[in-house]
Amino acid sequence: MAKTVISQKLPPDIDPTKAPLAYGDRALPRLNRELNDKELITRQRALMTLCDYLHDPEHIAEALRVGVAESLKKLLSDKDPTVRHKTTEVLYVIATHNKGRDAFLDYGIIVPLSKLFDDSVDLARKNAHMAMEMMSEIPYGAAGVVEAQLVPKLVGKLRDELNEIKELILDTLHFCLRVETMHALVAGAMEVFTELLGHNQAIIRAKAARDIMDLSVPLDGKNKACEVKALPPLVGLLKDGDTYVRSMAAGAIATITITTQGKYLALEAGAIPHLVELVEDKNSEVRLNSLKALTTLSEAPEGRKELLNHVDLIKKRMEDESEAVVKAATIAVRVITWKP
Amino acid sequence: MTTVLPQQKEQHGGGTYTFSSRPRAVQQRKKYRDAGQGQDSAALYGNIMYDRRIVRGNTYAQHTLPATAQPDPIEIQRQQEARRRAIARKRAKEQLRPRSPEAVEGRKHIDVQTELYLEELTDRVEEADVETQTDTFLDRPPSPLFIPAKTGKDVATQIYEGDLFDFDIEVKPILEVLVGKTIEQALLEVMEEEELANLRAQQREFEELRNAELVETQRLEEQERRHREEKERRMKQQREVLRKEKETAEKIAARAFAQSYLADLIPSVFGTLADNGYFFDPVERDVESGFMPWLMETVEKAIDKSVLGRTMVDVLIREVVAQRMESFEALQRSIQEMSGGAAPVAKPLEMEAPSFIAEAAPPPEETPAEVPSAEEAPATEGEGEGEQAEEPEGGEDEGEPAEEGGDDAPGEA
Numbered sequence: 001m002a003k004t005v006i007s008q009k010l011p012p013d014i015d016p017t018k019a020p021l022a023y024g025d026r027a028l029p030r031l032n033r034e035l036n037d038k039e040l041i042t043r044q045r046a047l048m049t050l051c052d053y054l055h056d057p058e059h060i061a062e063a064l065r066v067g068v069a070e071s072l073k074k075l076l077s078d079k080d081p082t083v084r085h086k087t088t089e090v091l092y093v094i095a096t097h098n099k100g101r102d103a104f105l106d107y108g109i110i111v112p113l114s115k116l117f118d119d120s121v122d123l124a125r126k127n128a129h130m131a132m133e134m135m136s137e138i139p140y141g142a143a144g145v146v147e148a149q150l151v152p153k154l155v156g157k158l159r160d161e162l163n164e165i166k167e168l169i170l171d172t173l174h175f176c177l178r179v180e181t182m183h184a185l186v187a188g189a190m191e192v193f194t195e196l197l198g199h200n201q202a203i204i205r206a207k208a209a210r211d212i213m214d215l216s217v218p219l220d221g222k223n224k225a226c227e228v229k230a231l232p233p234l235v236g237l238l239k240d241g242d243t244y245v246r247s248m249a250a251g252a253i254a255t256i257t258i259t260t261q262g263k264y265l266a267l268e269a270g271a272i273p274h275l276v277e278l279v280e281d282k283n284s285e286v287r288l289n290s291l292k293a294l295t296t297l298s299e300a301p302e303g304r305k306e307l308l309n310h311v312d313l314i315k316k317r318m319e320d321e322s323e324a325v326v327k328a329a330t331i332a333v334r335v336i337t338w339k340p
Numbered sequence: 341m342t343t344v345l346p347q348q349k350e351q352h353g354g355g356t357y358t359f360s361s362r363p364r365a366v367q368q369r370k371k372y373r374d375a376g377q378g379q380d381s382a383a384l385y386g387n388i389m390y391d392r393r394i395v396r397g398n399t400y401a402q403h404t405l406p407a408t409a410q411p412d413p414i415e416i417q418r419q420q421e422a423r424r425r426a427i428a429r430k431r432a433k434e435q436l437r438p439r440s441p442e443a444v445e446g447r448k449h450i451d452v453q454t455e456l457y458l459e460e461l462t463d464r465v466e467e468a469d470v471e472t473q474t475d476t477f478l479d480r481p482p483s484p485l486f487i488p489a490k491t492g493k494d495v496a497t498q499i500y501e502g503d504l505f506d507f508d509i510e511v512k513p514i515l516e517v518l519v520g521k522t523i524e525q526a527l528l529e530v531m532e533e534e535e536l537a538n539l540r541a542q543q544r545e546f547e548e549l550r551n552a553e554l555v556e557t558q559r560l561e562e563q564e565r566r567h568r569e570e571k572e573r574r575m576k577q578q579r580e581v582l583r584k585e586k587e588t589a590e591k592i593a594a595r596a597f598a599q600s601y602l603a604d605l606i607p608s609v610f611g612t613l614a615d616n617g618y619f620f621d622p623v624e625r626d627v628e629s630g631f632m633p634w635l636m637e638t639v640e641k642a643i644d645k646s647v648l649g650r651t652m653v654d655v656l657i658r659e660v661v662a663q664r665m666e667s668f669e670a671l672q673r674s675i676q677e678m679s680g681g682a683a684p685v686a687k688p689l690e691m692e693a694p695s696f697i698a699e700a701a702p703p704p705e706e707t708p709a710e711v712p713s714a715e716e717a718p719a720t721e722g723e724g725e726g727e728q729a730e731e732p733e734g735g736e737d738e739g740e741p742a743e744e745g746g747d748d749a750p751g752e753a
Contacts, residue, residue: 255551289548292551295559296562324552335563
């Protein structure tokens, strides 16, 4: 039975890999100091503790006030792999909050972080990409990423990285493409995305299709997509098992077929029958996108002719539960039955 | 245990310390301590506590024993003197001590006990002899367990069920805290992920709508653009057609006008040309170009001849007049010489002579074209006379002689 005497010994250290947290508001300044320590083990332990401590948003705000961002920036170029991968994890946690993202931009952490894309440790790269992806989700973060000329680099990485990381890069690119598409087009992103359409992982296919959709928003992108023959694989993906894949493929087709060239290529690839099938899909997004694709295709006379057979099917969709689908169906019917 | 200090053979400290304690028989001692001898006996029995050789306390004021074996002679002297002084002091004190006066003669002071209870004054210490003899050697029994004597009071206490605390009740808050913290942590993590997932789902929805809107916008844009282009094209075509029509109409009108304009062009052109003399009758032309010049030349020649004749006549007249003048002048002079006056009479004659000459000059100048023959005439006065004979004959015949005259003139030239 435990004695009632207060022991002189400290309680047993549950986790020797973590630095002990000082009490109250001394915790963060002390951790900040330890981050800059010369001893490797001190830095590592401080990083582990910091990682767990910063899950609370208030702590993030305080940490940034104390100047943790600067220390982390220095640690990004540390020689020890554990330090680097933990630092990137901490940066990821910080980037999930707005204050953190502001700090990224203030201290210019994007560029050093991007150097870690070439790191030898997988975890470090993965975390770096995760942090970058979080960063790019807000408009000015994406603008920052684009300004740092990271888009061509990311596209290059997309070719030969691990699958998990490919996913993250595709996400990052998705947000960056909303801001600026020139860089990606120049860097040959369309070809890479088209290749990825045949990937064995569904999520990567879906994200690649989504990125093609984003990239095809400007006219150059549409032309590039037609050039690179992205339409046949996209039409193939319309039969894919994964819902997300189908919906993104339909969306991509919808954006590419706005140009006349795209329309005819899609008609050649036989997109209409598949799209008509998808109108009945369970997922509302799929239905919406396929209706949009059908609308663009029916702008062409051949398309309109074929679609006149399926008008009834589309008319049924006007009583759909999703409002967007209803609207899309109405527009589609109107376009199909339009006479010049 | 009695301890005995070894007899100090040496005055000074030095050499190894030895200690021995051997059993001694009890000394015969007096009942009462003797004042003087007390020290020595005390010196023989050493108590370690009162041994001056053992250092106690601070050492900064200690007497340090000299290192050398030989004592300093000065030190010895000093000590001896100190001893002598001490003895002297004691003796002095003894003398000063008040004593009772001396006994009267024949009497003696004797100490007498006057207390209630008499005290035996003997020097003999009561002694009792006691014998003891150890037992025969026995095996030493094992030493018993040392159980220290109990000091203090014995107090017992017993905790019964429910006296101290109820574990189940007491553990609850602690458990709650523990479990609560763990669950809170877990909840936080799960919530974080859920938040992220929710955000992503919302993002997806938003993106869905956005994409749809975007596509719609672009499609409408495209449609607009195409319609507009179509319209433009049609309009352009129409315009083209209109333009062509206009052009054609203009062309026709122009053609008609041109035709009408040019209808009477030819006659008028011909008329103008004819008026300007661009069309000629060959015979007429020939007559004009051939015949007329010849005619004119011939006429010229004829006139030249007549002019020449006149000139010749003028020359003749002049010469004659000049000769006459000279002769008249000579006459005049001779008259004057003779008469001495009548100058004015000569003048009218002079006046007339120039007028003859003036008339003779212009006619040759009138026909400058046929000049050669006319100019030659006054120059060649000598031959003029010769020709004069020919001239009248030439003047009569306008035919070949005139030509010869004309030919001669150029020949002479």
